[in-house]
Amino acid sequence: MEGTLFQKGSFQPTGVNLMKGFKDEIEKIVISASRRTDIPAFYMDWFMERIERGSFTVPNPVSGQMMTVAATADKVHTIVFWSKNFGPFLAARYGQELIRRGFNLFFQFTINSEDRLLEPAIPPLDERLRQAQDLSREFGPQVIAWRFDPICFYQHEPGEKVCDNLQDFDRIAQALSRLGIRRCITSFMDDYGKIRRRIRSRPGFKFIYPGIEEQIKILLEMEKKLAALSLDLYTCCEEELVSLLPSDSRIRPSSCIPNDFFQKLFGGRLCLQIDYGQRHAQGCRCKLSRDIGSYHLQPCRHNCLYCYANPDGG
Numbered sequence: 001m002e003g004t005l006f007q008k009g010s011f012q013p014t015g016v017n018l019m020k021g022f023k024d025e026i027e028k029i030v031i032s033a034s035r036r037t038d039i040p041a042f043y044m045d046w047f048m049e050r051i052e053r054g055s056f057t058v059p060n061p062v063s064g065q066m067m068t069v070a071a072t073a074d075k076v077h078t079i080v081f082w083s084k085n086f087g088p089f090l091a092a093r094y095g096q097e098l099i100r101r102g103f104n105l106f107f108q109f110t111i112n113s114e115d116r117l118l119e120p121a122i123p124p125l126d127e128r129l130r131q132a133q134d135l136s137r138e139f140g141p142q143v144i145a146w147r148f149d150p151i152c153f154y155q156h157e158p159g160e161k162v163c164d165n166l167q168d169f170d171r172i173a174q175a176l177s178r179l180g181i182r183r184c185i186t187s188f189m190d191d192y193g194k195i196r197r198r199i200r201s202r203p204g205f206k207f208i209y210p211g212i213e214e215q216i217k218i219l220l221e222m223e224k225k226l227a228a229l230s231l232d233l234y235t236c237c238e239e240e241l242v243s244l245l246p247s248d249s250r251i252r253p254s255s256c257i258p259n260d261f262f263q264k265l266f267g268g269r270l271c272l273q274i275d276y277g278q279r280h281a282q283g284c285r286c287k288l289s290r291d292i293g294s295y296h297l298q299p300c301r302h303n304c305l306y307c308y309a310n311p312d313g314g
Contacts, residue, residue, distance in 0.1 A: 028077035028270060029070065030257055034293025036061065036309050037300045040083035044094050046298070051101070056292040069290045073102030077270055078262045080289065082108040084122045084302055086131045095139060104266040107135055108185075108256060110147040111176070113168035118152055121302045125168060129175050141180030142265065145256065148172065149236060150189040151218065152306055153208040162208050166218075170225060177229035184226055185254045187236040188215055192308050199305065207306070215241055223251050239283030259287035 033039045039047055050056045056069040070076060079098065081089070086109065089095065095105055109132060112118070114125040122128070135144055152165045173184070189207060199205055210218070219241070223233045227250070234254035235242055242253055255261075259270040271288050278284040300310050 028075060028268060030259060030262065030270065030287070030289040031056075031069065031071070031076055031079045032257060032289040032291040032293075033079055033081050034291050034298075035082060036291060036293035036295045037298040038083050038085065038302060039293060039298070040081050040089035040094075041085040041087070042301055043293075043298050044089055044092065047292075048094060048097070050292075051098070058290075058292050059294055059297065061295060069292055071292075076103060077268050078104040078106055078259075078266065080106045080108060080257055082110070084110045084112075084119070084304075085128070086135060087123060087127065090131060090134050090138070099139075104262065105139060105143060106262065107139070107144045108147055109135065109144055110149055111172050112148060113165045113172070115165045118154075118165055118306060119302060119304045122304075125172070129172070132176060132181070133179060136179040136181065141182070144179075144181050145183045145185055146172070146176050146181055146231075147185045147236075148222075149185060150187050150306060152189045153210055155204075155206055155208060157204040158206075169222065173226055173229055173231060177231055182231055183234065184222075184231050185234045185236050185256060186219075186222065187238050188241075189306050190237075190308065194308070194310070195306060198307075212241065212244065216244060219245070219251055220249065223249060235283060237279045237282040237284050239281065242283060253283045253285045255285040255287060257286040257289045259289075 033047065037043065051071050054070070054072050056071050058067050058069055059065070060067060083089065086107070098105060109128075111125070111128050111132065123131075132144065132146075148169060153162055154164075155162055176184075188210070191207070191209065195207070199207070219233070219235070226233050233251045235251060236254050236256060239253065242251060245251055257275065259272050262268075263270055263272075273288050274280060275284070275286045275288045278286050295309055300307065303310070
């Protein structure tokens with residue numbers, strides 16, 4: 001259809017039904033579920049109830065104004081699930097039901113090193129790797145992006161050795177490469193006010209922010225390890241860092257909502273416009289989507305120490 005429907009000299013149909021169908025196809029949306037909380041881990045009953053009703057009612061995180069987002073397969077092209085624990089999602093076979101209803105699915109799976117200080121309420125690493133295996137078997141490795149995110153450095157007490165959460169990176173990369181997953185997305189932890197408030201209850205503890213040269217060194221080492229496993233490395237919102245990488249580096253800014261990829265993978269038509277409501281200036285390349293989560297109405301209960309989303313600053 002593309003490039004032929006309105007070419008000069010070709011038949012230009014004027015039938016209202018055909019034009020309406022073309023318009024409806026273009027206007028299909030992507031649902032992000034969700035950057036604001038972990039829906040697959042905690043809120044799938046609510047999610048499926050709204051799918052049954054045919055729409056989501058979502059508060060704007062800035063203005064609080066309520067918005068309605070369509071939730072039927074004739075309006076929604078792809079649902080992108082973000083999670084650190086797909087166990088409840090897999091156990092209840094929600095994905096199979098959504099596919100039966102006509103939705104395409106994509107999974108952003110954060111699998112970081114096992115660190116009970118940074119991520120106190122997520123499953124053990126072995127269990128998360130089994131979840132990745134189950135997702136890959138049920139839905140295919142091509143619809144899974146692995147997030148090793150964020151990279152963190154910290155001290156328990158001033159003057160002590162600086163710790164990080166890179167210790168299991170090699171093991172995770174090898175396990176996911178064997179499954180056929182080919183995309184790794186990463187970033188370094190950002191400094192948010194709610195994070196500073198959260199760590200006040202831990203006297204002596206502080207996060208360390210490595211300099212740009214150290215960050216480049218870490219990324220290039222990660223890229224080298226991943227390339228040997230046929231995995232590509234992308235960054236999330238690290239524009240300055242990417243601009244300073246060597247010219248022969250293949251690390252690129254990520255589009256974590258890649259509508260162009262969804263079109264190639266599933267067919268159909270989507271808006272390919274960059275979502276300027278995200279952190280575009282910092283390097284976000286996500287395409288337009290509708291996020292249906294809420295920081296306050298659906299707080300994430302993983303209680304990660306570095307979390308930007310959880311509204312509880314304490």
